[in-house]
Amino acid sequence: MARAPVFTAAKQAEQLREDGNFFFAKNRFSAAIDAYTEAITLCPNVPIYWTNRALCHRKRNDWTRVEEDCRKAIELDNHSVKAHYMLGLALLQKQDYKEGVKELEKALDLGRGMNPKGYMVEEIWQELAKAKYLEWEHESSQRSWDLQTLKMACEEALREKHAIDDSNAEETIDESAVAHAKQLEALERVFEKAAEDDTPxxxxxxxxxxxTLDLFRDPVIAPSGFTYERAVILDHLQKVGKFDPITHEPLRPSQLVPNFAIKEAVRAYLEKHGWAYRLD
Structure with a gap:
């Protein structure tokens, strides 16, 4: 007899989840939130109730509550792709780029492990690329400001130095001006070099x-030696014909092999340039 109420509560919570899903599909987010909240009250240890409610908050741009619900979901299930994904988006909203990127990377790793070809993997990859760009842009702006401040301080120091030198009878004003100009040129080259990594x-x-002419995400190499994006070449083989789109030689999906060298090269490029490549 003691176990019956637990079963009833769980069953009722599932019904409330289904109600919430129905309201969500109708864009009735307030009603959906109420339903998921009741489900959480009955069974607070079910992660999906928290992520479902977080999704409603996301639709309403209530990012503080998205963060709260996702953190709770992660406490219950650290392998929840949706929880890490939405938490990453919420952190980006408050410009916590470092932690936001970390959560999106976690979501991407989990998503690839569960369903490499799932739609969420592509969506997360896109958001991660944008997040990396925002992180790079934020850090780049700070570095640019620091460099500019340092450059101005160096230029001022040079002016003061040559102002003192001008008063030295052993050096003419013309010689001092030439030396000053050369040092300014050298200073300019140094700071241009320092700023190179922050230039897209x-x-x-x-x-x-x-x-697609787009950056590789999941590159595969064909017998012809050409590398393609896996999803794109598979779509070509299914809809256009089983041949290499460049050489027109016969090509089957089983002949495609992951191009780990290119994948690593892409990763290295993005790391070096701070993901300074915007995906629209």
Whole structure:
């Protein structure tokens, strides 16, 4: 007899979840939140109730509550892709780029482990790329400001030095001016070099898919030697024909092999350039 109420509560909570799903599909987010909240009250240890409610808060741009619900869901299940994903988005909203990126990377790793070809993996990858860009942009702006401040201080120090030198009878004013100009030029070169890593660059052609011209995510190499994005070439083989789109040689999906070298090159490029490549 003692176990019956537990079973009833669990069953009732599941019904409330289904009600919440129905309201969510109708864009009735307040009603959905109420239903999920009741389910949580009955069974607070079910992660999906928390992530479902977090999704409603996300739809309403209530990012503080998204963060709260996702953290609770992660406490209950550290392998929840949706919880890490939405927590990452919530952290980005309050400009905590470092932690936001970390959560999105966790979500991507979990998503790839569970369903590498799932739609969420692509969505998370896109958001992670944007987040990495925002993180790079934020840090780059700070570094640029620091460099500019340091450069101005160095220029002022040089002016003061040559102002003192100008009063030295052994050195003419012309000689001092020439030396000052040369030092300013050298200073300019030093700071230009220091700023290079914070300057976005064009992505090398060999890191982009020949079909989409977009940066590789999951590159595979065909017998022809050409590398393609896996999802794109598989779509080509299914809808257009079983042949290499560049050489037109016969090609089957089983002949495609992961190109780990290119994948690593993409990773290295993005790490070096701070993911300074925006995905629209």
């Amino acid at each position: 660059s064009e992505v090398p052609d060999h890191l982009c898919c020949k079909i």
